Amino acid sequence: MFFPSEPFRIKVVEPIRRTTREEREHLIRESGNNVFNLPAEAIYVDLLTDSGTSAMSDNQWAGMMLGDESYAGSKNYYHFEDTVHDIFGFKHIIPTHQGRVAENLLFSTILKEGMVIPNNIHFDTTRANVEYNGGEALDLVIDEAYDPHLDHPFKGNMDLQKLQATIEEYGVERIPLVIMTITNNSGGGQPVSMENIRATRALLNRYGIPLFFDACRFAENCYFIKEREPGYQGKSIKEIAREMFAYGDGCTMSAKKDGLVNIGGFIGLNDDGLSEKITTRLILIEGFPTYGGLAGRDLEAIARGLQEVLNEDYLHFRISQVRHLGKMLDDEGIPILKPVGGHAVYLNAREFLPHIPQAQFPAQALTVALYREAGIRAVEIGSLMFGHKDPLTGREVYPELELVRLAIPRRVYTTMHMVYVAESIINLYRQRNDIRGLKLTYEAPVLRHFTARLETVETSLENA
Ligand code: P71
Numbered sequence: 243m244f245f246p247s248e249p250f251r252i253k254v255v256e257p258i259r260r261t262t263r264e265e266r267e268h269l270i271r272e273s274g275n276n277v278f279n280l281p282a283e284a285i286y287v288d289l290l291t292d293s294g295t296s297a298m299s300d301n302q303w304a305g306m307m308l309g310d311e312s313y314a315g316s317k318n319y320y321h322f323e324d325t326v327h328d329i330f331g332f333k334h335i336i337p338t339h340q341g342r343v344a345e346n347l348l349f350s351t352i353l354k355e356g357m358v359i360p361n362n363i364h365f366d367t368t369r370a371n372v373e374y375n376g377g378e379a380l381d382l383v384i385d386e387a388y389d390p391h392l393d394h395p396f397k398g399n400m401d402l403q404k405l406q407a408t409i410e411e412y413g414v415e416r417i418p419l420v421i422m423t424i425t426n427n428s429g430g431g432q433p434v435s436m437e438n439i440r441a442t443r444a445l446l447n448r449y450g451i452p453l454f455f456d457a458c459r460f461a462e463n464c465y466f467i468k469e470r471e472p473g474y475q476g477k478s479i480k481e482i483a484r485e486m487f488a489y490g491d492g493c494t495m496s497a498k499k500d501g502l503v504n505i506g507g508f509i510g511l512n513d514d515g516l517s518e519k520i521t522t523r524l525i526l527i528e529g530f531p532t533y534g535g536l537a538g539r540d541l542e543a544i545a546r547g548l549q550e551v552l553n554e555d556y557l558h559f560r561i562s563q564v565r566h567l568g569k570m571l572d573d574e575g576i577p578i579l580k581p582v583g584g585h586a587v588y589l590n591a592r593e594f595l596p597h598i599p600q601a602q603f604p605a606q607a608l609t610v611a612l613y614r615e616a617g618i619r620a621v622e623i624g625s626l627m628f629g630h631k632d633p634l635t636g637r638e639v640y641p642e643l644e645l646v647r648l649a650i651p652r653r654v655y656t657t658m659h660m661v662y663v664a665e666s667i668i669n670l671y672r673q674r675n676d677i678r679g680l681k682l683t684y685e686a687p688v689l690r691h692f693t694a695r696l697e698t699v700e701t702s703l704e705n706a
Pocket of ligand 1: 507
């Protein structure tokens with residue numbers, strides 16, 4: 243397979259350093275076998291996240307110098323508002339400093355005890371903000387999403403039967419809105435089809451329930467629609483985005499992904515009353531409505547980034563680069579989640595390391611080995627992140643999938659970096675029998691993966 247070469251050239255470079263194996267062994271031991279505790283300078287290729295890690299363009303940097311840092315009414319705010327309005331179409335645009343604040347403002351305003359929020363799959367911060375505000379977060383994605391081998395063009399789709407059954411079970415008054423996460427991050431960066439969005443809207447119309455988007459990776463989702471859904475090949479990404487958002491009543495957005503910036507976010511919505519309530523809360527915790535926790539220059543960078551992300555040469559390269567990494571691995575028989583999503587390749591750690599039981603965190607063991615062997619940082623999405631004790635039985639409950647996510651920052655790494663990543667993983671696969679399981683030595687009561695410390699299990703039977 244050949245994929246398009248980079249549709250940009252490099253004007254500024256940031257040196258990265260290849261550490262020695264000895265150095266990495268020392269650092270990973272010091273980190274308690276947790277890559278969140280590593281100094282980023284000791285990482286060669288950092289695939290921890292695609293969030294806030296994009297390279298900005300010369301056009302965005304030029305815009306940064308045009309930052310108008312007036313407290314109220316900055317010209318950059320108007321540019322940002324016009325741009326978001328033009329693409330997303332929502333009546334009110336409320337800036338925030340990142341996505342989770344948009345979520346927090348929305349849910350703290352609309353949720354009451356006993357309410358539920360359906361989603362295809364809630365991202366961690368969305369789930370946490372729903373639960374923190376007294377709601378219940380329900381994942382209603384189609385069943386196909388949970389089969390890592392199944393090739394389906396729109397694995398992020400909402401299961402409409404599950405959604406209807408949920409509405410019937412809980413009742414309209416307990417569902418203030420429904421969310422669709424595009425692309426569906428927790429399900430592998432998989433897209434949602436326009437047909438599914440349209441059908442979800444039609445179903446919700448029957449009950450009068452609003453539809454919101456978790457829109458972080460909206461442009462990547464639009465690209466998949468253009469590529470895979472009949473009737474969209476002749477449309478521009480912007481036309482597809484406009485149609486998509488026209489089915490919604492609002493969105494939360496982390497601009498750290500498809501905004502192509504290092505910080506920023508917003509809420510878009512049509513409801514005047516809700517907008518007023520959220521704005522009041524915004525002033526209390528983020529800032530005045532024309533900056534919302536951001537500098538004027540940040541708003542300018544978002545406005546320009548949102549226009550650049552709609553560029554098809556950019557998207558073609560972006561999606562192809564991620565897919566190419568997936569293909570290099572798949573061709574060598576490395577178990578990955580299929581099809582490859584928009585922003586990341588996910589290694590299937592249960593198949594990569596079948597000798598390590600889930601109780602010994604195979605995905606974390608693989609993440610640690612990848613750093614130790616090659617200086618590459620990925621992130622565990624498995625039993626360390628999601629495993630927990632059942633409050634009733636006291637027994638450990640494990641997630642269905644043990645994944646290692648290789649999230650690709652936008653416009654940052656070249657094809658040769660991807661070749662390095664693929665070769666390193668292929669090499670590691672050959673030595674997979676030497677990789678041993680891990681056990682926890684420290685865990686925090688919530689979100690334990692960020693601060694956990696672990697040590698190697700000496701024999702594979704211990705703790706099994
Ligand atoms: C990702 C992130 C960033 C992240 C967040 C928490 C732990 C580790 C890494 C952030 C998302 C997201 C979706 C679908 C909302 C947010 C929050 N993703 N929705 O995937 O993917 O946005 O980070 O700007 O607050 O690495 P925020």
